[in-house]
Amino acid sequence: MPYSAVRYRANLRIMHPVDATDTRILRALAVDPRRTVVALAQELGLSRNTVQARLSRLEQHAFLAFDRRINPASLGYPLLAFITVHVQQRKLGPITEAIAQIPEVLEGHGLTGTADLLLRVVAVDAEDLFRINGKILACDGVERTDTALAMGELVPFRMDPLLERGPRPAG
Amino acid sequence: MPYSAVRYRANLRIMHPVDATDTRILRALAVDPRRTVVALAQELGLSRNTVQARLSRLEQHAFLAFDRRINPASLGYPLLAFITVHVQQRKLGPITEAIAQIPEVLEGHGLTGTADLLLRVVAVDAEDLFRINGKILACDGVERTDTALAMGELVPFRMDPLLERGPRPAG
DNA sequence: GCCGAAACTGAGCAGGATGCCCTATTCGGC
DNA sequence: GCCGAATAGGGCATCCTGCTCAGTTTCGGC
Structure with a gap:
């Protein structure tokens, strides 16, 4: 096989x-x-x-x-955090670019609602996370960040329920 | 191959x-x-x-x-949302179980900070998302939800930067 | 500096999976 | 009822996998 x-x-x-x-x-x-x-x-x-x-x-x-x-924990990044970012909206482009330069940011989504960005971030330890948060704050146009540490994966990632249900008519 | x-x-x-x-x-x-x-x-x-x-x-x-x-969009779920859930903390267990019953919840994390849960949810359309949000709210012990629709994947998922950097000493 | 464990190499072998071809047939939509 | 797409079925050369074994190298601890 x-x-x-x-x-x-x-x-x-x-x-x-x-x-x-x-x-x-x-x-x-x-x-x-x-x-x-x-x-x-x-x-x-x-x-x-x-x-x-x-x-x-x-x-x-x-x-x-x-x-x-790839499990980030295996790479030595056992900590997972979600960082919410408030920005000056007209600087969103440059900010995105700047944030994309930070390796620990695994993915970032633009959001509706009060927050502008949601980042999925991994870190070696708490101190590391603090440092990363600092780098995000340092980006020009970033006004505020809220860091929420993921304490546990209460619902582990799964797609099976959707697969069981079969394909949706795409609309 | x-x-x-x-x-x-x-x-x-x-x-x-x-x-x-x-x-x-x-x-x-x-x-x-x-x-x-x-x-x-x-x-x-x-x-x-x-x-x-x-x-x-x-x-x-x-x-x-x-x-x-698996790309959820291919399955007919083009909408991605992050739903923040505030709960009565002592009911966290049952709530988690109840939420895990909802197929569209791809993953859920317990968080530090003001919010208790962060859910990654996919949906067929806005109406569908509304319905899913209702199901979450209906769980006993859930006090409030905040739905943030993902408008764009500003930083597409990547692990390469961490791989480039090589393994961390795991601490 | 030495010893032992763990990792790596190189080789071989049988089985079978892949990638690709072609054609006839089935199925579904128009 | 017709047309096109998807599927089944068969075939073939290549070469990948999974496994084993013995010998060698590397590495860390003592």
């Missing part, structure tokens, strides 16, 4: 609609760790060709980058 | 320290999408055996579940 860490830089904008068969494939993948195309085909009662074609499509359009599967 | 959607239910608690060589492997994986063990070994100047052994270890200890690579 082959190993291969699939990682396609899927563009978030392009969202390829996934049909029922794709969903079955995804579910099968989700249930069991490493599967060969042949095994999948057998299990789903499809021809190997079909599965292979659909997997190619999924890889190109429906899979996110491989990064997401 | 084989395909295989690697997915090990890595326990978040167990964080296997990743050394420099592991990091090189991860970086190689991150740079290029699908790689065979042979290709990795060649590229890194290691023996196939070594790479294979390290990959097994990484799969078991440093990789998160495969779910994370």
